[in-house]
Amino acid sequence: xxxxxxxxxxxLVERAKRAAAVAAEHADDVDEKARFPKEAVAAxxxxxxxxxxxxxxxxxxxxxxxxxxxxxxxxxxxxxAAAMTFSMHQIKASxxxxxxxxxxxxxxxxxxxAREQLxxxxxxxxxxxxxxLRNSICAIEVDGDRCRLEKDATVISYGEEADAILVTSRSxxxxxxxxxxxxxxxxxxxxxxxxxxxxxxxxxxxxxDGFLFKAEAPAEQILPKPFAEIAAQSMLANAHILWSAVWFxxxxxxxxxxxxxxxxxxxxxxxxxxxxxxxxxxxxGLLQMVKSTVTAxxxxxxxxxxxxxxxxxxxxxxxxxxxxxxxxxxxxxIINHCMLICGILGYKNGxxxxxxxxxxxxxxxxxxxxxxxxxxxxxxxxxxxxxxTSLLG
Numbered sequence: 455x456x457x458x459x460x461x462x463x464x465x466l467v468e469r470a471k472r473a474a475a476v477a478a479e480h481a482d483d484v485d486e487k488a489r490f491p492k493e494a495v496a497a498x499x500x501x502x503x504x505x506x507x508x509x510x511x512x513x514x515x516x517x518x519x520x521x522x523x524x525x526x527x528x529x530x531x532x533x534x535a536a537a538m539t540f541s542m543h544q545i546k547a548s549x550x551x552x553x554x555x556x557x558x559x560x561x562x563x564x565x566x567x568a569r570e571q572l573x574x575x576x577x578x579x580x581x582x583x584x585x586x587l588r589n590s591i592c593a594i595e596v597d598g599d600r601c602r603l604e605k606d607a608t609v610i611s612y613g614e615e616a617d618a619i620l621v622t623s624r625s626x627x628x629x630x631x632x633x634x635x636x637x638x639x640x641x642x643x644x645x646x647x648x649x650x651x652x653x654x655x656x657x658x659x660x661x662x663d664g665f666l667f668k669a670e671a672p673a674e675q676i677l678p679k680p681f682a683e684i685a686a687q688s689m690l691a692n693a694h695i696l697w698s699a700v701w702f703x704x705x706x707x708x709x710x711x712x713x714x715x716x717x718x719x720x721x722x723x724x725x726x727x728x729x730x731x732x733x734x735x736x737x738x739g740l741l742q743m744v745k746s747t748v749t750a751x752x753x754x755x756x757x758x759x760x761x762x763x764x765x766x767x768x769x770x771x772x773x774x775x776x777x778x779x780x781x782x783x784x785x786x787x788i789i790n791h792c793m794l795i796c797g798i799l800g801y802k803n804g805x806x807x808x809x810x811x812x813x814x815x816x817x818x819x820x821x822x823x824x825x826x827x828x829x830x831x832x833x834x835x836x837x838x839x840x841x842x843t844s845l846l847g
Contacts, residue, residue: 481533494536505568513568530703535659552688575616634681644669656814730795782819
Protein backbone atom coordinates (compact mmCIF):
# COMPACT_ATOMS: atom_id res chain seq x y z
CA UNK A 455 0.00 0.00 0.00
CA UNK A 456 1.39 3.45 -0.95
CA UNK A 457 1.68 6.43 1.39
CA UNK A 458 -1.50 8.15 0.12
CA UNK A 459 -3.50 4.95 0.53
CA UNK A 460 -2.05 4.51 4.02
CA UNK A 461 -3.24 7.98 5.01
CA UNK A 462 -6.70 7.50 3.49
CA UNK A 463 -7.06 4.22 5.40
CA UNK A 464 -7.10 6.25 8.62
CA UNK A 465 -10.51 7.66 9.50
CA LEU A 466 -11.34 11.23 8.53
CA VAL A 467 -11.98 12.08 12.18
CA GLU A 468 -8.56 10.86 13.24
CA ARG A 469 -6.84 12.73 10.42
CA ALA A 470 -8.82 15.87 11.24
CA LYS A 471 -7.81 15.61 14.90
CA ARG A 472 -4.15 15.35 13.93
CA ALA A 473 -4.43 18.45 11.74
CA ALA A 474 -6.38 20.20 14.51
CA ALA A 475 -3.60 19.52 17.00
CA VAL A 476 -1.21 21.40 14.73
CA ALA A 477 -3.75 24.19 14.22
CA ALA A 478 -4.30 24.60 17.97
CA GLU A 479 -0.57 24.93 18.61
CA HIS A 480 -0.36 28.00 16.36
CA ALA A 481 -3.88 29.48 16.73
CA ASP A 482 -3.00 32.32 19.09
CA ASP A 483 0.02 33.33 17.02
CA VAL A 484 -2.05 33.26 13.82
CA ASP A 485 -4.61 35.54 15.47
CA GLU A 486 -2.11 37.90 17.06
CA LYS A 487 -0.09 38.41 13.87
CA ALA A 488 -3.07 38.18 11.48
CA ARG A 489 -1.09 35.66 9.46
CA PHE A 490 -2.21 32.74 7.34
CA PRO A 491 -2.40 29.44 9.30
CA LYS A 492 0.26 27.87 7.11
CA GLU A 493 1.15 25.11 9.55
CA ALA A 494 -2.48 24.02 9.86
CA VAL A 495 -3.03 24.05 6.09
CA ALA A 496 0.20 22.11 5.57
CA ALA A 497 -1.12 19.54 8.05
CA UNK A 498 -4.45 19.37 6.17
CA UNK A 499 -2.55 18.70 2.97
CA UNK A 500 -0.38 16.06 4.65
CA UNK A 501 -3.55 14.36 5.92
CA UNK A 502 -5.08 14.56 2.41
CA UNK A 503 -8.07 16.53 3.71
CA UNK A 504 -8.37 19.07 0.89
CA UNK A 505 -9.46 16.45 -1.65
CA UNK A 506 -11.93 14.49 0.46
CA UNK A 507 -15.02 15.82 -1.36
CA UNK A 508 -13.70 14.93 -4.82
CA UNK A 509 -15.39 11.77 -6.22
CA UNK A 510 -13.56 8.48 -5.71
CA UNK A 511 -13.38 8.01 -9.50
CA UNK A 512 -11.31 11.21 -9.70
CA UNK A 513 -8.94 10.31 -6.89
CA UNK A 514 -10.85 11.76 -3.94
CA UNK A 515 -12.84 10.11 -1.18
CA UNK A 516 -16.38 11.19 -2.05
CA UNK A 517 -16.88 12.51 1.48
CA UNK A 518 -20.43 13.37 2.47
CA UNK A 519 -21.59 16.77 3.69
CA UNK A 520 -21.84 15.32 7.21
CA UNK A 521 -18.24 14.09 7.09
CA UNK A 522 -16.95 17.43 5.81
CA UNK A 523 -18.96 19.31 8.45
CA UNK A 524 -17.46 17.11 11.16
CA UNK A 525 -13.95 18.01 9.98
CA UNK A 526 -14.96 21.69 10.03
CA UNK A 527 -16.16 21.30 13.61
CA UNK A 528 -13.00 19.54 14.76
CA UNK A 529 -10.80 22.22 13.20
CA UNK A 530 -13.09 24.94 14.59
CA UNK A 531 -12.37 23.74 18.11
CA UNK A 532 -8.67 24.30 17.48
CA UNK A 533 -8.27 27.38 15.25
CA UNK A 534 -11.14 29.36 13.77
CA ALA A 535 -9.08 30.74 10.89
CA ALA A 536 -7.81 27.30 9.87
CA ALA A 537 -11.33 25.88 10.06
CA MET A 538 -12.80 28.73 8.03
CA THR A 539 -10.09 28.31 5.39
CA PHE A 540 -10.94 24.60 5.15
CA SER A 541 -14.68 25.27 4.95
CA MET A 542 -14.35 27.93 2.23
CA HIS A 543 -12.12 25.59 0.21
CA GLN A 544 -14.74 22.84 0.49
CA ILE A 545 -17.55 25.24 -0.49
CA LYS A 546 -15.66 26.00 -3.71
CA ALA A 547 -14.98 22.30 -4.25
CA SER A 548 -18.72 21.63 -3.97
CA UNK A 549 -19.37 23.87 -6.97
CA UNK A 550 -16.95 21.80 -9.04
CA UNK A 551 -18.26 18.46 -7.82
CA UNK A 552 -21.91 19.41 -8.36
CA UNK A 553 -21.63 21.41 -11.57
CA UNK A 554 -18.35 20.58 -13.28
CA UNK A 555 -18.45 16.80 -13.46
CA UNK A 556 -19.54 16.71 -17.11
CA UNK A 557 -16.76 19.02 -18.37
CA UNK A 558 -13.42 17.37 -19.14
CA UNK A 559 -11.26 20.30 -17.98
CA UNK A 560 -13.04 20.50 -14.64
CA UNK A 561 -12.88 16.73 -14.15
CA UNK A 562 -9.13 16.86 -14.76
CA UNK A 563 -8.87 19.79 -12.36
CA UNK A 564 -10.70 17.87 -9.66
CA UNK A 565 -8.21 15.05 -10.12
CA UNK A 566 -5.43 17.57 -9.57
CA UNK A 567 -7.09 18.89 -6.41
CA ALA A 568 -7.12 15.39 -4.93
CA ARG A 569 -3.64 14.45 -6.12
CA GLU A 570 -1.85 17.74 -5.40
CA GLN A 571 -4.03 18.95 -2.50
CA LEU A 572 -4.66 22.30 -4.20
CA UNK A 573 -6.20 25.06 -2.06
CA UNK A 574 -9.19 26.86 -3.64
CA UNK A 575 -9.88 30.53 -2.97
CA UNK A 576 -13.00 32.56 -3.67
CA UNK A 577 -13.67 35.96 -5.28
CA UNK A 578 -17.42 36.59 -5.24
CA UNK A 579 -17.57 40.10 -3.74
CA UNK A 580 -16.84 43.24 -5.73
CA UNK A 581 -16.50 46.99 -5.24
CA UNK A 582 -19.84 48.64 -5.96
CA UNK A 583 -22.10 45.70 -5.02
CA UNK A 584 -21.24 45.16 -1.36
CA UNK A 585 -21.65 41.56 -0.24
CA UNK A 586 -24.32 40.64 -2.78
CA LEU A 587 -22.70 37.63 -4.45
CA ARG A 588 -25.66 37.23 -6.81
CA ASN A 589 -24.71 40.39 -8.72
CA SER A 590 -21.58 41.33 -10.62
CA ILE A 591 -20.29 44.46 -12.32
CA CYS A 592 -17.29 42.92 -14.06
CA ALA A 593 -17.85 40.74 -17.13
CA ILE A 594 -15.87 37.85 -18.54
CA GLU A 595 -14.55 38.51 -22.06
CA VAL A 596 -14.41 35.46 -24.31
CA ASP A 597 -12.27 35.71 -27.43
CA GLY A 598 -12.15 32.46 -29.34
CA ASP A 599 -10.82 29.81 -26.97
CA ARG A 600 -9.49 32.36 -24.45
CA CYS A 601 -11.17 34.33 -21.70
CA ARG A 602 -10.10 37.44 -19.82
CA LEU A 603 -11.39 39.04 -16.65
CA GLU A 604 -10.62 42.07 -14.52
CA LYS A 605 -12.38 42.36 -11.16
CA ASP A 606 -12.06 44.84 -8.31
CA ALA A 607 -12.57 42.26 -5.57
CA THR A 608 -13.02 43.79 -2.13
CA VAL A 609 -12.29 40.40 -0.54
CA ILE A 610 -10.51 37.32 -1.87
CA SER A 611 -10.32 34.52 0.66
CA TYR A 612 -6.62 33.90 1.47
CA GLY A 613 -5.99 35.18 -2.06
CA GLU A 614 -2.19 35.18 -1.97
CA GLU A 615 -2.08 31.63 -0.56
CA ALA A 616 -4.59 29.95 -2.88
CA ASP A 617 -3.51 27.60 -5.66
CA ALA A 618 -6.57 28.57 -7.71
CA ILE A 619 -9.36 31.12 -7.33
CA LEU A 620 -12.99 30.68 -8.38
CA VAL A 621 -14.28 34.04 -9.59
CA THR A 622 -17.80 35.25 -10.39
CA SER A 623 -18.60 37.75 -13.15
CA ARG A 624 -21.31 38.66 -15.62
CA SER A 625 -21.44 36.14 -18.45
CA UNK A 626 -20.67 38.82 -21.10
CA UNK A 627 -20.40 42.60 -21.32
CA UNK A 628 -24.09 43.11 -22.15
CA UNK A 629 -25.40 40.68 -19.53
CA UNK A 630 -27.57 41.71 -16.61
CA UNK A 631 -25.81 41.92 -13.21
CA UNK A 632 -27.46 38.65 -12.12
CA UNK A 633 -26.53 36.78 -15.33
CA UNK A 634 -23.32 35.35 -13.95
CA UNK A 635 -20.76 32.65 -14.52
CA UNK A 636 -18.01 31.25 -12.33
CA UNK A 637 -14.52 30.68 -13.70
CA UNK A 638 -11.56 28.76 -12.30
CA UNK A 639 -8.25 30.59 -12.62
CA UNK A 640 -5.03 28.83 -11.66
CA UNK A 641 -2.09 30.50 -9.98
CA UNK A 642 0.08 31.82 -12.80
CA UNK A 643 -2.99 32.75 -14.87
CA UNK A 644 -3.79 35.84 -12.79
CA UNK A 645 -2.19 38.79 -11.05
CA UNK A 646 -3.20 40.30 -7.71
CA UNK A 647 -2.73 43.98 -6.92
CA UNK A 648 -3.62 44.55 -3.26
CA UNK A 649 -6.18 47.30 -2.64
CA UNK A 650 -7.37 46.55 0.93
CA UNK A 651 -5.67 45.02 3.96
CA UNK A 652 -7.47 42.40 6.04
CA UNK A 653 -7.05 44.02 9.47
CA UNK A 654 -10.11 42.79 11.32
CA UNK A 655 -11.56 42.16 14.76
CA UNK A 656 -11.58 38.38 14.30
CA UNK A 657 -10.94 35.64 11.73
CA UNK A 658 -7.67 37.48 11.23
CA UNK A 659 -5.81 34.48 9.86
CA UNK A 660 -8.07 34.06 6.83
CA UNK A 661 -6.09 36.92 5.26
CA UNK A 662 -8.95 37.89 2.96
CA ASP A 663 -7.41 41.04 1.51
CA GLY A 664 -8.91 43.03 -1.34
CA PHE A 665 -7.27 42.90 -4.78
CA LEU A 666 -7.54 44.13 -8.29
CA PHE A 667 -7.74 40.74 -10.00
CA LYS A 668 -6.60 40.39 -13.64
CA ALA A 669 -6.62 37.05 -15.41
CA GLU A 670 -6.42 35.30 -18.74
CA ALA A 671 -6.99 31.58 -19.31
CA PRO A 672 -8.55 29.04 -21.67
CA ALA A 673 -12.30 29.62 -21.94
CA GLU A 674 -12.97 25.98 -21.02
CA GLN A 675 -12.19 26.93 -17.42
CA ILE A 676 -15.56 28.71 -17.21
CA LEU A 677 -17.96 26.40 -15.38
CA PRO A 678 -20.62 25.22 -17.86
CA LYS A 679 -23.63 25.92 -15.61
CA PRO A 680 -24.94 29.44 -14.79
CA PHE A 681 -23.82 30.74 -11.42
CA ALA A 682 -27.47 31.18 -10.39
CA GLU A 683 -27.83 27.40 -10.58
CA ILE A 684 -24.50 26.79 -8.82
CA ALA A 685 -25.42 29.16 -5.99
CA ALA A 686 -28.91 27.77 -5.45
CA GLN A 687 -28.11 24.08 -5.75
CA SER A 688 -24.71 23.69 -4.09
CA MET A 689 -22.89 26.79 -2.93
CA LEU A 690 -25.33 28.47 -0.55
CA ALA A 691 -26.43 25.28 1.22
CA ASN A 692 -22.83 24.16 1.64
CA ALA A 693 -21.80 27.61 2.85
CA HIS A 694 -24.55 27.83 5.48
CA ILE A 695 -23.95 24.26 6.70
CA LEU A 696 -20.15 24.24 6.72
CA TRP A 697 -19.82 27.73 8.19
CA SER A 698 -22.30 26.71 10.89
CA ALA A 699 -20.17 23.64 11.60
CA VAL A 700 -17.13 25.89 12.07
CA TRP A 701 -19.10 28.17 14.41
CA PHE A 702 -20.33 25.14 16.34
CA UNK A 703 -16.69 24.12 16.78
CA UNK A 704 -15.75 27.57 18.11
CA UNK A 705 -18.65 27.50 20.57
CA UNK A 706 -17.93 23.89 21.57
CA UNK A 707 -14.37 24.79 22.55
CA UNK A 708 -15.67 27.75 24.57
CA UNK A 709 -18.07 25.43 26.40
CA UNK A 710 -15.24 22.95 27.01
CA UNK A 711 -13.13 25.70 28.57
CA UNK A 712 -15.98 26.92 30.76
CA UNK A 713 -16.72 23.34 31.87
CA UNK A 714 -13.08 22.94 32.89
CA UNK A 715 -13.36 26.19 34.85
CA UNK A 716 -16.48 25.01 36.73
CA UNK A 717 -14.91 21.61 37.47
CA UNK A 718 -11.81 23.31 38.88
CA UNK A 719 -14.05 25.49 41.08
CA UNK A 720 -15.95 22.42 42.30
CA UNK A 721 -12.72 20.71 43.32
CA UNK A 722 -11.77 23.76 45.39
CA UNK A 723 -15.09 23.76 47.28
CA UNK A 724 -16.26 20.16 47.74
CA UNK A 725 -19.95 19.86 48.52
CA UNK A 726 -20.85 23.30 47.12
CA UNK A 727 -22.25 23.99 43.66
CA UNK A 728 -19.98 26.49 41.85
CA UNK A 729 -21.70 29.76 40.80
CA UNK A 730 -21.19 29.04 37.09
CA UNK A 731 -22.71 25.55 37.13
CA UNK A 732 -26.23 26.67 36.20
CA UNK A 733 -24.98 28.81 33.34
CA UNK A 734 -22.93 25.83 32.16
CA UNK A 735 -26.10 23.72 32.02
CA UNK A 736 -27.77 26.50 30.05
CA UNK A 737 -24.99 26.78 27.46
CA UNK A 738 -24.96 23.00 27.11
CA GLY A 739 -28.57 23.22 25.95
CA LEU A 740 -27.80 26.05 23.55
CA LEU A 741 -24.86 24.13 22.08
CA GLN A 742 -27.11 21.10 21.60
CA MET A 743 -29.59 23.33 19.77
CA VAL A 744 -26.90 24.49 17.31
CA LYS A 745 -25.82 20.89 16.77
CA SER A 746 -29.41 19.82 16.09
CA THR A 747 -29.88 22.71 13.66
CA VAL A 748 -26.77 21.76 11.67
CA THR A 749 -27.46 18.02 11.58
CA ALA A 750 -31.08 18.63 10.52
CA UNK A 751 -29.86 20.90 7.72
CA UNK A 752 -27.45 18.22 6.50
CA UNK A 753 -30.28 15.68 6.41
CA UNK A 754 -32.53 18.09 4.51
CA UNK A 755 -29.76 18.89 2.02
CA UNK A 756 -29.05 15.20 1.44
CA UNK A 757 -32.75 14.51 0.89
CA UNK A 758 -33.03 17.34 -1.64
CA UNK A 759 -29.98 16.41 -3.74
CA UNK A 760 -31.91 14.01 -5.95
CA UNK A 761 -34.32 16.74 -7.06
CA UNK A 762 -32.94 19.91 -8.68
CA UNK A 763 -36.35 21.57 -8.38
CA UNK A 764 -36.36 21.01 -4.62
CA UNK A 765 -32.80 22.32 -4.33
CA UNK A 766 -33.91 25.51 -6.07
CA UNK A 767 -37.23 25.77 -4.23
CA UNK A 768 -38.28 28.61 -1.97
CA UNK A 769 -38.85 26.27 0.96
CA UNK A 770 -35.35 24.83 0.78
CA UNK A 771 -33.83 28.29 0.43
CA UNK A 772 -35.70 29.57 3.48
CA UNK A 773 -34.64 26.53 5.51
CA UNK A 774 -30.96 26.96 4.68
CA UNK A 775 -31.13 30.70 5.37
CA UNK A 776 -32.64 29.97 8.77
CA UNK A 777 -29.78 27.60 9.60
CA UNK A 778 -27.25 30.36 9.03
CA UNK A 779 -29.21 32.99 10.94
CA UNK A 780 -29.89 30.73 13.91
CA UNK A 781 -26.39 29.31 14.31
CA UNK A 782 -24.61 32.64 13.80
CA UNK A 783 -26.73 34.32 16.48
CA UNK A 784 -26.76 31.50 19.01
CA UNK A 785 -23.00 30.98 19.18
CA UNK A 786 -22.53 34.57 20.37
CA UNK A 787 -24.95 33.92 23.23
CA ILE A 788 -23.09 30.71 24.08
CA ILE A 789 -19.65 32.29 24.14
CA ASN A 790 -20.85 35.32 26.09
CA HIS A 791 -22.30 32.99 28.75
CA CYS A 792 -19.00 31.09 28.81
CA MET A 793 -17.21 34.40 29.39
CA LEU A 794 -19.48 35.07 32.36
CA ILE A 795 -18.75 31.58 33.72
CA CYS A 796 -14.96 31.97 33.45
CA GLY A 797 -14.96 35.60 34.57
CA ILE A 798 -11.70 37.50 34.46
CA LEU A 799 -9.76 34.37 33.48
CA GLY A 800 -11.92 34.12 30.38
CA TYR A 801 -11.49 37.81 29.67
CA LYS A 802 -7.69 37.73 30.02
CA ASN A 803 -5.46 36.41 27.26
CA GLY A 804 -2.98 33.65 27.96
CA UNK A 805 -5.00 31.57 30.43
CA UNK A 806 -6.40 28.06 29.91
CA UNK A 807 -9.85 29.67 29.96
CA UNK A 808 -9.21 32.63 27.60
CA UNK A 809 -12.18 33.30 25.32
CA UNK A 810 -11.34 36.63 23.67
CA UNK A 811 -10.30 35.02 20.39
CA UNK A 812 -13.43 32.87 20.33
CA UNK A 813 -15.69 35.87 20.92
CA UNK A 814 -13.99 38.03 18.29
CA UNK A 815 -14.01 35.25 15.70
CA UNK A 816 -17.67 34.47 16.42
CA UNK A 817 -18.69 38.05 15.65
CA UNK A 818 -17.82 37.40 11.99
CA UNK A 819 -20.65 34.88 11.76
CA UNK A 820 -23.43 37.44 11.41
CA UNK A 821 -21.50 39.30 8.70
CA UNK A 822 -20.58 36.39 6.37
CA UNK A 823 -23.03 36.81 4.34
CA UNK A 824 -24.78 39.66 6.21
CA UNK A 825 -27.69 38.38 8.30
CA UNK A 826 -29.68 41.47 7.33
CA UNK A 827 -29.25 40.62 3.64
CA UNK A 828 -30.29 37.01 4.26
CA UNK A 829 -33.33 38.08 6.28
CA UNK A 830 -34.29 40.43 3.46
CA UNK A 831 -34.08 37.58 0.93
CA UNK A 832 -36.08 35.30 3.21
CA UNK A 833 -38.78 37.92 3.75
CA UNK A 834 -39.13 38.33 -0.02
CA UNK A 835 -39.56 34.58 -0.48
CA UNK A 836 -42.14 34.41 2.32
CA UNK A 837 -44.21 37.10 0.61
CA UNK A 838 -44.84 34.75 -2.31
CA UNK A 839 -44.87 31.38 -0.59
CA UNK A 840 -45.86 29.57 2.59
CA UNK A 841 -43.77 28.84 5.66
CA UNK A 842 -43.19 25.10 6.17
CA THR A 843 -45.08 24.31 9.39
CA SER A 844 -44.69 20.52 9.35
CA LEU A 845 -42.52 18.89 12.00
CA LEU A 846 -41.19 16.01 9.90
CA GLY A 847 -42.00 17.00 6.32
